[in-house]
Amino acid sequence: MPTLLVVDDQILVRSGLVALLRAAPGITVVGEAESGEAAVVAAAELRPDVILMDIRMPGIGGIAATSRILEDASPARPKIIILTTFDLDAYVLQALRSGASGYLLKNTPPERLISAIHTVHAGDTLLSPAALQELLALCAPRAAAPPPAAGPLDSLTRREREVLTLVGAGLSNAEIAARLFLSPATVKTHVHRCMTKLALTSRAQAVVFAYEAGLVTR
Known part of the structure; x- marks a missing residue:
């Protein structure tokens, strides 16, 4: 059962999310924060499994707070979902580069939000095919070099x-296993070793790295 920290500077939004998620089965809300600074402190004290992080807040914004939280080398680093009203490609890239595990808009249906929390807690990414295409468009010039x-x-x-x-091409572990004739467990081990060697904190961040390193060019 994932534990959750909700971060948003708007009290009505934050309170609504907390009420919604406290009523959701299989999720325990352990705290809330009204700023990026408060989120960094709360993450260190509460050690949540997952954080819902707003982007635009006074002081330290959500992306900077994400980077600071994930600087912790502990294996218990949280998975962070960026939750925002701003549907901008640049925010997608910045969020994923900072180590966030996913990116959702605030108009996401409740059932999708709840599913997303469980998805990132399990170690998967929230990159949809559409978001992956946006990422390709942003990173292709870098990857072409x-x-x-x-x-x-x-x-x-x-x-x-x-x-x-x-x-980086967006394949799941099962799809990679089928492509390379490996077991899913072996693929999982390779992914873990890649992320450890490259100091990556999320699968989504690994996607960004693969594009920017030129491993994926289309």
């Missing part, structure tokens, strides 16, 4: 690079 001769990718084995490339 030749990758540097040396860098973080040098720490990966050939198989790990193959797996990371397919993660």
Whole structure:
């Protein structure tokens, strides 16, 4: 059962989300915060499994707060879902690059929001095909440039690079397993090793890395 922290500077929105999610089966709301600064403190004190994080708030915004929270090297780092009214491609990229596990609009239906919380808690990403296409459009110019001769990718084995490339293309572990004739457990191990070696905190962040490193070019 995931524990949850809700972060939003608008009290009506925050209270509504807390009331909705406290009534949802299988989710425990352990706290709420009204700013990015308060979110960083609450995350350290409460250690929630998942955080719903608003983007635009006074002081430290949601993306900066996400980065600060995920700087913690503890294995108990939370999964963070960016929740906002701003449907802008740039926010999608910034949120995922900062380590967020997903991005949802505030007009998302309640059942979809609840499902999203369970999805990221299980270690999956919320990247929809449409969001992935937006990400492609933003990152393709960077990916078109030749990758540097040396860098973080040098720490990966050939198989790990193959797996990371397919993660960047939006494939699930099961789809990667079928493509490479591996077991899902083996793929999961390769994904974990890639993320550890590259200091990535979410699968969505791995997608961004794969594009920006030139592993995925279309």
